[in-house]
Amino acid sequence: xxxxxVSVIAGNAFATSDAQGDMEVDPRAPVGLxxxxxxxxxxxxxxxDGERLKALSRDDMTYFExxxxxxxxxxxxxxxxxxxxxxxxxxxxxxNERIIVLxxxxxxxxxxxxxxxxxxxxxxxxxxxxRHRDITVTADIVSxxxxxxxxRARFSREAxxxxxxxxxxxxxxxxxxxxxxPQGQWETDLHISMTVRGEGGRDMRADLTTHRHHVxxxxxxxxxxxxxxxxxxxxxxxxxxxxxxxxxTDLAALRYQPLSYPxxxxxxxxxxxxxxxxxxxxxxxxxxxxxxxxxxxATLRMLALLQGGQLDDAHDEEPGxxxxxxxxxxxxxxxxxxxxxxxxxxxxxxLFVVLLDEYERWSGDATLVRQLRHPARMALDWIDEYGxxxxxxxxxxxxxxxxxxxxxxxxxxxxxxxxxxxxxxxxLPRATCELQGYAYDAKRRGARLAREFxxxxxxxxxxxxxxxxxxxxxxxxxxxPRRECYALALGPDGEPVDALAxxxxxxxxxxxxxxxxxxxxxxxxxxxxxxxxxxxxxxxAGQRPYNPVGSHLGxxxxxxxxxxxxxxxxxxxxxxxxxxxxxxFDMAQTLGGPVPEVxxxxxxxxxxxxxxxxxxxxxxxxxxxxxLMLLATALGLTPCGENLLVDPALPDGFGxxxxxxxxxxxxxxxxxxxxxxxxxxxxxRLH
Amino acid sequence: xxxxxADYLRRLGSDRRPDLPDTTAGTLRLDVREDGHTEHWYxxxxxxxxxxxxxxxxADLVVRADRAVFDQLATGQLHPAEAMERNEATVxxxxxxxxxxxxxxxxxxxxxxxxxxxxKRSGPR
Numbered sequence: 122x123x124x125x126x127v128s129v130i131a132g133n134a135f136a137t138s139d140a141q142g143d144m145e146v147d148p149r150a151p152v153g154l155x156x157x158x159x160x161x162x163x164x165x166x167x168x169x170d171g172e173r174l175k176a177l178s179r180d181d182m183t184y185f186e187x188x189x190x191x192x193x194x195x196x197x198x199x200x201x202x203x204x205x206x207x208x209x210x211x212x213x214x215x216x217n218e219r220i221i222v223l224x225x226x227x228x229x230x231x232x233x234x235x236x237x238x239x240x241x242x243x244x245x246x247x248x249x250x251x252r253h254r255d256i257t258v259t260a261d262i263v264s265x266x267x268x269x270x271x272x273r274a275r276f277s278r279e280a281x282x283x284x285x286x287x288x289x290x291x292x293x294x295x296x297x298x299x300x301x302x303p304q305g306q307w308e309t310d311l312h313i314s315m316t317v318r319g320e321g322g323r324d325m326r327a328d329l330t331t332h333r334h335h336v337x338x339x340x341x342x343x344x345x346x347x348x349x350x351x352x353x354x355x356x357x358x359x360x361x362x363x364x365x366x367x368x369x370t371d372l373a374a375l376r377y378q379p380l381s382y383p384x385x386x387x388x389x390x391x392x393x394x395x396x397x398x399x400x401x402x403x404x405x406x407x408x409x410x411x412x413x414x415x416x417x418x419a420t421l422r423m424l425a426l427l428q429g430g431q432l433d434d435a436h437d438e439e440p441g442x443x444x445x446x447x448x449x450x451x452x453x454x455x456x457x458x459x460x461x462x463x464x465x466x467x468x469x470x471x472l473f474v475v476l477l478d479e480y481e482r483w484s485g486d487a488t489l490v491r492q493l494r495h496p497a498r499m500a501l502d503w504i505d506e507y508g509x510x511x512x513x514x515x516x517x518x519x520x521x522x523x524x525x526x527x528x529x530x531x532x533x534x535x536x537x538x539x540x541x542x543x544x545x546x547x548x549l550p551r552a553t554c555e556l557q558g559y560a561y562d563a564k565r566r567g568a569r570l571a572r573e574f575x576x577x578x579x580x581x582x583x584x585x586x587x588x589x590x591x592x593x594x595x596x597x598x599x600x601x602p603r604r605e606c607y608a609l610a611l612g613p614d615g616e617p618v619d620a621l622a623x624x625x626x627x628x629x630x631x632x633x634x635x636x637x638x639x640x641x642x643x644x645x646x647x648x649x650x651x652x653x654x655x656x657x658x659x660x661x662a663g664q665r666p667y668n669p670v671g672s673h674l675g676x677x678x679x680x681x682x683x684x685x686x687x688x689x690x691x692x693x694x695x696x697x698x699x700x701x702x703x704x705x706f707d708m709a710q711t712l713g714g715p716v717p718e719v720x721x722x723x724x725x726x727x728x729x730x731x732x733x734x735x736x737x738x739x740x741x742x743x744x745x746x747x748x749l750m751l752l753a754t755a756l757g758l759t760p761c762g763e764n765l766l767v768d769p770a771l772p773d774g775f776g777x778x779x780x781x782x783x784x785x786x787x788x789x790x791x792x793x794x795x796x797x798x799x800x801x802x803x804x805x806r807l808h
Numbered sequence: 809x810x811x812x813x814a815d816y817l818r819r820l821g822s823d824r825r826p827d828l829p830d831t832t833a834g835t836l837r838l839d840v841r842e843d844g845h846t847e848h849w850y851x852x853x854x855x856x857x858x859x860x861x862x863x864x865x866x867a868d869l870v871v872r873a874d875r876a877v878f879d880q881l882a883t884g885q886l887h888p889a890e891a892m893e894r895n896e897a898t899v900x901x902x903x904x905x906x907x908x909x910x911x912x913x914x915x916x917x918x919x920x921x922x923x924x925x926x927x928k929r930s931g932p933r
């Protein structure tokens with residue numbers, strides 16, 4: 122039986138415990154208190170008179186705040202509720218836990234409350250086997266503080282635990298010997314500050330109680346303002362409104378302020394990707410432009426700052442390339458893994474240009490487009506100068522870091538993801554099909570930016586010529602006429618990898634598909650081999666490598682499906698788009714809570730219930746964003762000059778929806794839609 | 809052959825560097841520590857040019873590190889981001905200028921152009 126995990130989140134800091142609020146090392150999952158890829162607390166166990174506590178209930182108030190209601194005794198014991206305990210936990214830039222002990226009896230009570238504490242300062246990258254570290258533990262009896270510190274050369278991480286109530290502190294925790302009046306209560310606030318030394322200027326010695334309350338109130342206000350700024354969804358079907366609000370709240374939870382930029386951007390998601398992931402960030406921004414456009418300029422600027430500047434084999438870096446992973450942990454800092462800044466991705470760079478153009482179409486922010494001209498030009502130059510590895514005009518990848526580099530450098534990045542229908546892997550360098558779509562789209566959009574904002578019509582003409590030529594060649598070399606689909610990839614000598622996979626949906630999103638082929642591709646995408654009933658599988662059933670629980674060989678990703686649905690509507694295949702949109706929304710509603718990163722690809726009519734994968738994290742930025750993008754796609758929201766175009770094609774069962782105050786260059790605009798059944802009296806669905 | 813950061817900075821001309829963003833301007837001071845004293849290098853960045861002087865004036869960004877760390881940065885052996893994450897280089901001020909060091913200093917010696925690296929075909933692993 123999988124143990125329940127409870128998390129509070131504040132951007133790239135999170136704390137995960139069991140259902141009682143206790144944290145104990147588990148090699149299978151990142152349990153503990155984490156910030157900046159470091160575990161600051163690996164052991165945090167509460168006992169009353171030596172006994173562990175049992176959970177009665179829990180109130181997950183918001184993503185950064187949870188209350189546990191507990192009683193002493195194991196699950197098998199009869200609950201003698203003379204005493205109960207409330208743990209009220211919250212996370213902002215520090216971790217806070219208020220412990221309240223209540224005496225329900227008419228007699229006074231004397232109790233020993235003990236919190237066991239420890240840290241291994243493990244790097245998030247090595248949770249399954251943390252290496253031994255020498256931790257300096259200081260029990261400061263006078264100030265009642267416990268200090269846990271790890272140092273390696275000048276690299277230093279420190280957690281300081283303090284209590285507002287009088288405490289006996291020792292090297293393994295804190296003990297409170299308390300006396301409760303009849304019906305009385307006792308409480309203390311435990312506070313843990315986490316210091317990444319060298320970050321500079323952070324004052325750890327602020328008045329703990331007032332500081333904490335101040336920050337926590339700010340977090341609440343911040344969340345309320347975030348939700349207020351987003352469009353309001355009025356839905357006949359209540360679950361739609363709930364899922365919409367849930368996705369917005371997930372995105373709020375995943376915002377963090379990186380060291381090197383003043384505005385907040387998104388982390389990839391919990392629990393493994395609590396840092397900047399270029400691809401996830403760009404896709405999540407593309408998904409959320411009609412809803413939370415404020416994420417995009419910060420993301421574009423941050424990615425521009427981190428744009429590759431040199432050739433570097435270990436980091437797979439080249440001038441102009443957009444980063445794929447940024448980590449702050451020890452493994453990254455000391456070069457054990459190339460992840461301090463890793464550039465091993467062939468898709469992030471064209472997608473950076475796509476996002477810049479799409480952002481301008483929505484926002485009208487010409488200033489940003491002019492300010493980012495240089496990085497956008499470098500990104501466009503990169504496609505041909507560094508991305509075309511064999512000189513045949515296709516965007517390819519092959520890692521130069523043979524030890525730790527990523528083999529497959531597009532969104533399907535697991536080692537065995539790119540295979541033909543018999544399971545054979547092509548040689549490197551590989552040109553996956555969707556990369557050509559991204560490159561085509563980037564050139565077309567770059568041309569628009571050059572013509573309208575950079576005053577460079579000659580460059581615009583060149584990019585358009587190159588894009589047209591790429592589309593022509595692509596449709597010649599990748600199309601498999603007998604199978605009526607595009608090859609998943611080309612090997613180094615141009616030999617096609619003949620697997621049927623979801624990547625074709627991205628081709629429609631990018632617009633590189635010939636019009637007369639779109640219908641065949643659309644039918645394949647929602648045909649029985651690719652479509653599970655919940656969504657489009659990464660890899661079609663009926664091929665040898667197909668595996669419904671293989672991340673990129675059969676499972677279903679909401680983020681993938683969001684782009685596919687948009688592609689289907691782009692080519693006017695609204696019915697097929699509706700099936701994808703309806704399937705993913707049904708999946709999200711059935712599971713409840715944040716949209717998972719990926720679900721198994723089993724047929725929906727076989728399992729009836731979406732099967733979750735243990736590897737699937739949630740919340741994930743591009744999964745929560747996917748739901749928003751699917752909603753925008755259902756409504757057919759498109760910027761058109763200075764106006765918002767609305768062209769609804771809602772899946773059956775959506776009923777009537779109104780999306781009010783969609784922000785953009787038009788100010789704010791409303792969008793309305795209803796499914797076909799909603800228009801007919803007597804056929805309205807009631808919920 | 810090794811080049812110290814000081815040698816590198818002394819020789820750094822003020823030619824236009826097309827790889828520097830044309831909208832970025834600012835001042836960067838490098839505080840190079842050695843044996844209890846500190847050498848100051850002052851970099852003024854504007855219009856894709858870098859002007860190097862010796863000055864302890866205030867700057868938009870101050871980067872402090874031991875001489876050995878700067879020497880490693882100047883030969884591309886150490887990535888600026890890793891130096892900062894290890895806390896071997898500390899930064900104060902507008903950290904957005906920090907990544908310019910990646911472009912001002914050369915990359916690691918022996919790094920390959922991806923097309924050259926791909927010339928040696930490799931099969932699936």
